[in-house]
Amino acid sequence: MEAIVEKKYTYKDFESDQEVRWCPGCDDYVILRSMQKALPEMGVKKEEVVFVSGIGCSSRFPYYMNTYGMHSIHGRAPGIASGIKLANPKLSVWVMTGDGDAMAIGGNHFIHVLRRNIDLNIVLFNNEIYGLTKGQFSPTSVVGQKTKSSPYGNTQPPFNPGELALGANARFFARIGGNVPKDISQILVEAHKFKGTSLIEVLQNCVIFNDGCYNNITNKDVKEDKQIYLEHGKPMIFGKNRDKGLILNKLKLEVVTIGENGITEADILVHNAKEKDPTMHQMLVRLEYPVATGIIRSFDDVTLEEREDALTKQVKANSKFTKTNDLFFSGEIYMVN
């Protein structure tokens, strides 16, 4: 997006005229406002932004954005978004999706879009539940979780979205709580800048069907102790007192306290989001304490559009066909009089 924006937008420019219909207190409001605030930062024209979603509470998102948008069918937004982007690579295309939409019915498109590395941005509202259909377990629900469709407790172990994504060769993965609008906005801006498919998992609280499922990670009072907010090039330090850090012990990440047992800041790992090899990124997405947030991976790679564009240019340069007539009348043709 190198569009020259003539007018400086504010978040209000991105509010549509539709009444927002989520449950009061839903984190979806936070994500919506974070997006509306992030867009003016991106320097992209309003008419060049497209939001595509599937079905779910989260998928109502496009209606609330005063841009182009499509509220499509369940699970298929990545396919639709791929078509939009391939048709017009100048657009800034966003897939807004839920854990069910992206990873249950939409799982196949989800892994393939990541594999292809089309320059799309995917925001995954992970509330570990099917909200819109009123509370069934999802592929990210934990074992034992009681829901309408698992009254005796869920028996299906969950995906870790980050692990699945990295397994599908995702180049950009970020994770962030649903209650930190500024951080969300910032990550959205970074995702936009990133060339290739970027995936942002938001730990989104559903106040109705899975309230508090992230309380011990995202709540204001525990957040700093339970999360490690990663930044490229910076040491992996966390904790209210910024005294905890991560070190590598063989193939395991270990939490250490700076100042104890002779550990100094210099011993702490430095985050390299841009590394091609995903080993460390995989270890980070798997970490249970602290939970890694921020941009975990951001590896620059060629996009599908770029490859296609290069090939097309090359074929065009070598071809004698510019109009279909050239093709139709080429080769073995003959006359009948």
Next chain:
Amino acid sequence: MEAIVEKKYTYKDFESDQEVRWCPGCDDYVILRSMQKALPEMGVKKEEVVFVSGIGCSSRFPYYMNTYGMHSIHGRAPGIASGIKLANPKLSVWVMTGDGDAMAIGGNHFIHVLRRNIDLNIVLFNNEIYGLTKGQFSPTSVVGQKTKSSPYGNTQPPFNPGELALGANARFFARIGGNVPKDISQILVEAHKFKGTSLIEVLQNCVIFNDGCYNNITNKDVKEDKQIYLEHGKPMIFGKNRDKGLILNKLKLEVVTIGENGITEADILVHNAKEKDPTMHQMLVRLEYPVATGIIRSFDDVTLEEREDALTKQVKANSKFTKTNDLFFSGEIYMVN
């Protein structure tokens, strides 16, 4: 499978009366025979074995096995097999699938079956091409590969099946060349023994549409130098002279020569397939030189059937309902005269 087999089978007991219709020279023949030879080793009754496949050359497999079998529709075999196994956990259920069947159209079922850990065995015939439809690129075809649908070269970067599987939380993953029948048989036997979903990727040569794509890995003369055949509890040594080995250098696997630079066998990593943490397994599946074969991961975990079974037993024990009449006439009923 603790069935008592009354009769000792031979591979001939597993040959069906259908003529095998693959191209002469296709590795599929090798896999077929390896399976027919492995089954007698497993100690399972013929009538308790079910092969389920989708569509593709590889998916014709069930027709050639004198057991129960279903040649279903494209990509859906994991779903069907899950139903079979949940309906009757006593059966030994095998999914026979191709790279297109499992990872293109069937990608969603593929990742979900791995996530759930139902006790199924999946044999993935990876020939990096769609064989049956006569040669289009598949999700494992490499960038630049020229096929009928990519005459100027494929632009879509491939999945690494092992990486995708581990990202989906696969507990058992093995990889093996398509030209080593004994090794294949042995891995099939191990997969059968493993409780949970096991995935075996066979590097299968398609002589017609992608001939030789694994030549520099699987050919007899290079095989020992280019592959490392992993065995649980054994050091990671390879090479014709068994003088090469793998060591860990920070987060990278490095090839070293035993006897050079002071390296001894004791420095070489020992393979632990049974570890829960997949970090090392992920590094191994990604390795390009040498290519890791053998059983890379084999982590014992609870299966879905076991969880379901335990819950059902518990609910049954606590319920006053044994017949539907108990339910129908329970609670708020009333009489009309």
Next chain:
Amino acid sequence: MITEKLKLQPEVLEAVVIRFVGDSGDGMQLTGTQFSDTSAMFGNDIATFPNYPSEIRAPQGSLYGVSGFQVHIGSVEVSTPGDNLDLLVAMNPAGLKTNLYALKPGHTIIVDTDAFNKKNLEKAQYDTNPLEDHSLDNYRVIQVDMTSLTKEALKNVEGLDNKAITRSKNMFALGMVYWMYGRAKEHTIDFFNKKFKTKPHLIESNTKVLNAGYYFAETLELIPNAYTISPAKMPSGTYRVIMGNTATAWGFLAAAEKSGLELFLGSYPITPATDILHEMVKHKHFGVKAFQAEDEIAGIASAIGAAFAGDLAITTTSGPGLALKGEALGLAMIMELPLVVVNVQRGGPSTGLPTKTEQSDLMQAMYGRNGESPVIVIAASTPANCFNFAFQAAKLALEHMTPVILLTDGYIANGSAPWKIQSMEELPEIKNNITKTAYENWQPYTRNEDTLARNWGIPGTPGLEHRIGGLEKDSVTGNVNQAPENHEKMTKIRAEKVKRVQNYIPEIKTEFADSGDLLVVGWGGTYGSLHSAVKQVNLEGYKNIGFAHFNYINPLPKNTEALFKRFKKILVCELNNGQFVNILRMNFNGFEFLQFNKIQGLPFGNNELLDEFKKLVK
């Protein structure tokens, strides 16, 4: 405190339609359910219809956040939740605004005046207060400051916060209505005792408020006590109130027990079918294997696997989900496996009107697959007979070795009605085609001569090992056989097998008239509306109007054509743009089938039907 704007003569009523409306948070579903259950226990026939907003929790007081529950109770048979209301209980302005249209002129509104404050009026987009601006002059408006009265009633109860107090005002309304219709409060009080077992303060508070409402109405005698709905004359037996989706699930439970097979459900949640899954997952005590799959395709795929393995296999969904299952359904069809696909229809196309009702998936059920792939299609027509048709779907699938599509719809699936409990002993036998032990020359595609059902050989059975699949198969061995004549033969056999089901289903019957001027034809979930309307038109003196309602669609009952011939005009009424009528046109030549279609996401209204019938016979 209470105003009666219009004086009406007390009437003796045979049936009454009441709708409770309020905010999603106001507990209207609970209020409605309590009222209908109590009425059913009292012996009334009932029919109910909930109407949720499509949002989970819409902002309080908003127009689209209104939740409603309608109950039709009668001392005569009632077959629909009713369309025009006798009583509207509106807990807030938005509820009044969006539901007033349905109230019969001159009839009663009960409102909570406390909720008619400036904020709520604005949210409901009222410029002036309808309670003051004379816009309700044609109705009898009972204004009660329910919130204040509730607070008052609870002022001495310990342990309640403000929210809990205002939340129980629905019980005040319920108490009032109980008194109006002479209902006992005991059932509801019992319910409190069970539900709040561990929270005695809630038992106390709810009971208090219910009583307060009841006594409020009684003491002030402001409400004429003439509405005495006496019990309906229903066949004697043991009853319970049941929702359509629950009845569907229970029908399968019964079929599994009757057939001696284990029950497998493979499903993916979708409105309005999900409640069948919710019900099934509860019944692990019966060994039900309910598998929530990753999508609709895996749902049906797992069911196909379970069917292959010898279970009674079910998959449940709604419109868009059925579209996704089409390919796999074709596989089940060519493999001739028993499988029931339940499609709870909703408003389409595409995501359409997911919480509304419609009958527009019929053609999809018939033809939504590649190639020639006929399956049995049947449709339930009332909440209670969802039980019977689920049972019947399973029976047909097992006895004829074929997939069966069972169509219901949002209207009957969410509606509830008294169900005369059918015990195991009363239900018909279910045979199946399982080959228990191998015999010489056993072949999977050898058929029963009458039904043409093939042998069902189940993995685990020694000697029956065989392979089947989606390619055309040999008519005996089931091996791949693509020979031209074999394909033609198999295509015809598969069609004939479904056709022969005609020999195993009841003939179609008419009600009200067996020949005459007009035959009203319906199918599926419109039974209630059509039946009432035809009944009424006959009561009004139109004697030659018959009614034929179809539950069996593919194949159609044998005597259908003969029946049609006995009427001068045939009117096919459907909640779609004309689908069943086209099936009739394909099958029966030389009839002029008239159509009456409604595509509004709503059931038929009585008046619109009456008008149409009268137009055609006058």
Next chain:
Amino acid sequence: MITEKLKLQPEVLEAVVIRFVGDSGDGMQLTGTQFSDTSAMFGNDIATFPNYPSEIRAPQGSLYGVSGFQVHIGSVEVSTPGDNLDLLVAMNPAGLKTNLYALKPGHTIIVDTDAFNKKNLEKAQYDTNPLEDHSLDNYRVIQVDMTSLTKEALKNVEGLDNKAITRSKNMFALGMVYWMYGRAKEHTIDFFNKKFKTKPHLIESNTKVLNAGYYFAETLELIPNAYTISPAKMPSGTYRVIMGNTATAWGFLAAAEKSGLELFLGSYPITPATDILHEMVKHKHFGVKAFQAEDEIAGIASAIGAAFAGDLAITTTSGPGLALKGEALGLAMIMELPLVVVNVQRGGPSTGLPTKTEQSDLMQAMYGRNGESPVIVIAASTPANCFNFAFQAAKLALEHMTPVILLTDGYIANGSAPWKIQSMEELPEIKNNITKTAYENWQPYTRNEDTLARNWGIPGTPGLEHRIGGLEKDSVTGNVNQAPENHEKMTKIRAEKVKRVQNYIPEIKTEFADSGDLLVVGWGGTYGSLHSAVKQVNLEGYKNIGFAHFNYINPLPKNTEALFKRFKKILVCELNNGQFVNILRMNFNGFEFLQFNKIQGLPFGNNELLDEFKKLVK
């Protein structure tokens, strides 16, 4: 060396049907293509039909490994590949065994005697050698030891291994046939020069063998030289030989250029549609964006995205793939986006007979989606007019803002025929509904008054920002609107929009007779067979038999009913169990539509049609 078992009078023929058969490895497709191309350049009309085994490479000599290619050449118009053969060239016993049934009694077989060895005879399941056991006495058998003669011809060419030598024996056969039908060898020799540019020894060897066959036939004068097929009288112009699938792809290329839009294809490979994808991916020089998706759903989803973004969007598939696309197609329908779905029909149900032809996806095309979701359905009827109907499908989609399903089938998709090249200048204009610049009060669902097409506002256009989706939408703004009346209104508008396409498509015409005793009705890919048969029956003196062939199915041409009224009997011929006939029954009351159906994975045969026609008029 050569035996002629039966002497026949040389005949002057107007048309000849030849089939080359042999092992998959014998190069029969190449031989056939060369013969047909040469004949087309000579001015004959031609029609071809390849017939592959469904295995990639079946074992050599096996019955199911036989590959065939049929050519029909004529000095009169030929419209099918023909059914009964005049000449069968059989390179091995399996080929003879599986193809003899099609040869007209008394007609000619050319065999390679070298291939009739014990091993091959066994593989073909011959107990005795048919060349010796008199079982071929009713045919004229020309036995040539082609393999030996080929070896002989090549003994002095350097650089050839044994395999390469025996592989070129097909050129010996081709040479013989060239001589028999007076064809020039030059086209084929040119072909060698191009194809083997870098392998001169292959140019030499192939040319040598071709000449050897040619001169062998000439020198020995063993073959009567009377078959002189003179050029057919075809409209003058520039021609090329084209396969149906290629023509389909080219139709879209033309439509993109004509409409000024970029072309997007989202597809997933499936037989027999994949060749359209193969063709499209070649044309990156025209900027074609061909996206091979992970499955059919992603294929159509990407096309929907591209349509939203302003491309001419296409998705291609076959039967089972169409089933998978149903849900998404409903989305495109309710969003009213232009989209063409090509379905190359194959034998169903399920995986069915994937390499065979059938017309059994018509009902699926009409109804394979949830809810009321009409789309335009059209069908091509010859390999060459796949071009026109692809173009037309794109035109209708763009001008009417709706998905269009284009049906072809394996028969015309794989068949080839001369195509009078249509240049850009001759093709009709394509308008579109794109709003280029915003204006006040622009709304996405404002409609063109005539077509009812809505505005197409494309991302990137300032001021047209809007949101659409699968929920029912407001009739002007496109915002969600689930009000009952709005839904009914929108459902009717969407139906009416498709209906109005009647005003933009040609009326249906009859051929041979405009009224009379019998109207033969067909649709889609059976045009050739039906046309020839009706022509022949008329030539045989039956004068009142007309022929009407439908390319437009939804909506049907306006004058259809009027046309039907002019005939006493109507016979609807289809390669399915009766689908189009049911569409006619739905639409036109009071006709008795007779059916002639074939469900064998094969096209109609001339004789079976003639018999049926005669039965009905005698």
